[in-house]
Amino acid sequence: MRRINLSKITQNIKEMCIEANYGLTSDMDNALKKSIDTEKSPLGKQILNQLQDNLKIAKEDMIPICQDTGMAVIFLEIGQDVYFEGGSLEDAINEGVRQGYIEGYLRKSVVKDPLIRENTKDNTPAVIHYEIKPGDKVKITVAPKGFGSENMSRIFMLKPADGIEGVKNAILTAVKDAGPNACPPMVVGVGIGGTFEKCALMAKKALTRPVDQHSDIPYVKEMEEELLQKINHTGIGPGGLGGTTTALAVNIDTYPTHIAGLPVAINICCHVNRHTVRVI
Numbered sequence: 001m002r003r004i005n006l007s008k009i010t011q012n013i014k015e016m017c018i019e020a021n022y023g024l025t026s027d028m029d030n031a032l033k034k035s036i037d038t039e040k041s042p043l044g045k046q047i048l049n050q051l052q053d054n055l056k057i058a059k060e061d062m063i064p065i066c067q068d069t070g071m072a073v074i075f076l077e078i079g080q081d082v083y084f085e086g087g088s089l090e091d092a093i094n095e096g097v098r099q100g101y102i103e104g105y106l107r108k109s110v111v112k113d114p115l116i117r118e119n120t121k122d123n124t125p126a127v128i129h130y131e132i133k134p135g136d137k138v139k140i141t142v143a144p145k146g147f148g149s150e151n152m153s154r155i156f157m158l159k160p161a162d163g164i165e166g167v168k169n170a171i172l173t174a175v176k177d178a179g180p181n182a183c184p185p186m187v188v189g190v191g192i193g194g195t196f197e198k199c200a201l202m203a204k205k206a207l208t209r210p211v212d213q214h215s216d217i218p219y220v221k222e223m224e225e226e227l228l229q230k231i232n233h234t235g236i237g238p239g240g241l242g243g244t245t246t247a248l249a250v251n252i253d254t255y256p257t258h259i260a261g262l263p264v265a266i267n268i269c270c271h272v273n274r275h276t277v278r279v280i
Helices: 006-022 026-038 042-061 089-103 160-182 196-206 218-232
Strands: 002-005 071-079 082-085 127-133 138-145 154-158 186-194 247-257 262-269 276-279
Touching: 002 006, 006 082, 006 089, 006 138, 006 276, 026 042, 026 247, 071 089, 138 196, 154 160, 154 196, 160 186, 160 218, 160 262, 186 196, 196 247, 196 262, 218 247
Parallel strands: 002 082, 071 127, 186 247
Antiparallel strands: 071 138, 138 276, 154 262, 186 262
């Protein structure tokens, strides 16, 4: 049994909230830089270059890459041989978010009640997803989610007879309906299968997969490549102002489902697709 004091969780979450909001992961950075070379529209190239300027300024001046610093989404993969000590795990996570957003001068965007709308003033609580895994490590993924793109998310409860073409049409419909509102070039996370809530969770987590990695399942990999090509042929383009770079990646995850169902969730993220990963 490995013991981990929860102060370590708080410290890492704090640092990761700041890290994710101040810079991109290497895969996202590389994908954005490559897109400048492949973009066919002069205006599209101009916007992509402006995005690079913005990222450079954020890094040099240590300021957020976007004014919407998101709602903190935390994925925890906890080894079953880990024992946490020193209080409540959930409290420790939220304390890390609180410290990160205050000390990092990140915008506080969370309201305590969805209808009364009073700001919590420290961006807590986070949205936390737990998984128990073999081993004695803890994998933490912090993904601050801005709501320009989050509001463009969709769930389709398809019929099994709709099949793979129905799934493709659902994904393309969600992207076309999102248009410029998701701050393209976007990353498209997709969950297929499971239940209503399972497919949404898969779509969210799919956004944290590196954009240069495809699914291990051959037909899913083919679908990711085909849909990326079709999305980039929509003409939405960088900033929604036209071009050939509407998306940088389509990441699809699947799960077994019921004989009577075919749930599909699409969770879109903007061009920064903020997230960071640590293993402790």
